[in-house]
Amino acid sequence: xxxxxxxxxxxxxxxxxxxxxxxxxxxxxxxxxxxxxxxxxxxxxxxxxxxxxxxxxxxxxxxxxxxxxxxxxxxxxxxxxxxxxxxxxxxxxxxxxxxxxxxxxxxxxxxxxxxxxxxxxxxxxxxxxxxxxxxxxxxxxxxxxxxxxxxxxxxxxxxxxxxxxxxxxxxxxxxxxxxxxxxxxxxxxxxxxxxxxxxxxxxxxxxxxxxxxxxxxxxxxxxxxxxxxxxxxxxxxxxxxxxxxxxxxxxxxxxxxxxxxxxxxx
Ligand SMILES: NC(=O)c1ccc[n+]([C@@H]2O[C@H](COP(=O)([O-])OP(=O)(O)OC[C@H]3O[C@@H](n4cnc5c(N)ncnc54)[C@H](O)[C@@H]3O)[C@@H](O)[C@H]2O)c1
Ligand SMILES: O=C(O)C1=N[C@H](C(=O)O)CCC1
Numbered sequence: 001x002x003x004x005x006x007x008x009x010x011x012x013x014x015x016x017x018x019x020x021x022x023x024x025x026x027x028x029x030x031x032x033x034x035x036x037x038x039x040x041x042x043x044x045x046x047x048x049x050x051x052x053x054x055x056x057x058x059x060x061x062x063x064x065x066x067x068x069x070x071x072x073x074x075x076x077x078x079x080x081x082x083x084x085x086x087x088x089x090x091x092x093x094x095x096x097x098x099x100x101x102x103x104x105x106x107x108x109x110x111x112x113x114x115x116x117x118x119x120x121x122x123x124x125x126x127x128x129x130x131x132x133x134x135x136x137x138x139x140x141x142x143x144x145x146x147x148x149x150x151x152x153x154x155x156x157x158x159x160x161x162x163x164x165x166x167x168x169x170x171x172x173x174x175x176x177x178x179x180x181x182x183x184x185x186x187x188x189x190x191x192x193x194x195x196x197x198x199x200x201x202x203x204x205x206x207x208x209x210x211x212x213x214x215x216x217x218x219x220x221x222x223x224x225x226x227x228x229x230x231x232x233x234x235x236x237x238x239x240x241x242x243x244x245x246x247x248x249x250x251x252x253x254x255x256x257x258x259x260x261x262x263x264x265x266x
Pocket of ligand 1: 100
């Protein structure tokens with residue numbers, strides 16, 4: 001069976017790679033793209049899109065009504081993604097979300113929309129298999145080490161902080177970690193933000209620099225020892241096998257799954 005795919009954000013760093021990935025897969029067929037306002041002629045000036053033979057829609061509703069599609073992939077920005085994904089699910093088009101920065105409320109609403117429409121949806125904070133394993137190893141380590149800090153590092157064009165990966169890692173760690181106030185009880189920041197963001201006493205630090213792609217280190221501390229679990233994406237190609245996997249998996253489910261770790265084979 002050929003899976004008919006729509007991609008939102010085809011000119012972006014991730015969208016460009018995703019368009020290529022879909023073009024290279026014999027069982028995937030790109031049938032349309034969604035992009036914010038831009039003339040068709042201009043969009044085709046983008047090298048990765050010059051060979052695109054598919055329509056590019058500004059209006060997601062028009063796209064989902066006009067085009068026959070099986071799977072919608074969103075690689076844009078959170079608010080646009082929420083609108084796109086809601087419309088896709090309401091039109092019973094299975095949805096794969098790579099966009100980070102959705103709020104918990106938005107995720108909950110999408111969960112309800114997916115359920116009401118019995119249409120599969122996968123939200124993956126990180127499509128790189130190594131990053132998913134890093135998160136799972138961190139969850140495992142949290143059984144033994146309640147003291148932990150997360151350092152995530154991304155390119156300086158990233159809009160959201162902390163990263164979706166860091167938020168998901170925090171959630172997984174909290175599932176196993178015994179609540180604990182970390183650090184010295186009298187600890188004081190003499191410069192605001194020095195200790196990063198905090199949730200249940202766990203600190204998250206976000207680094208943004210040119211030259212970086214996507215990196216995270218989870219550091220656990222115990223008596224006389226530390227444990228570092230680290231993952232580096234040095235190329236956006238690292239995300240493509242995960243997107244392919246999610247497109248195939250979303251065809252088999254009829255509700256929302258948040259996190260690739262929930263659908264990986266053990
Ligand atoms: N899940 C993962 O593994 C993973 C990996 C990398 C990036 N991301 C996330 O994917 C998203 C995109 O990242 P990127 O680096 O490609 O960003 P980018 O800025 O390069 O691309 C975003 C694209 O979205 C488009 N866009 C913005 N507003 C839009 C709208 N209203 N309608 C349609 N299109 C719109 C922009 O034109 C742009 O082309 C981010 O949220 C990022 O955090 C996720
Ligand atoms: O480049 C980005 O932006 C990335 N965002 C994701 C996140 O927020 O966790 C994952 C990797 C790349």
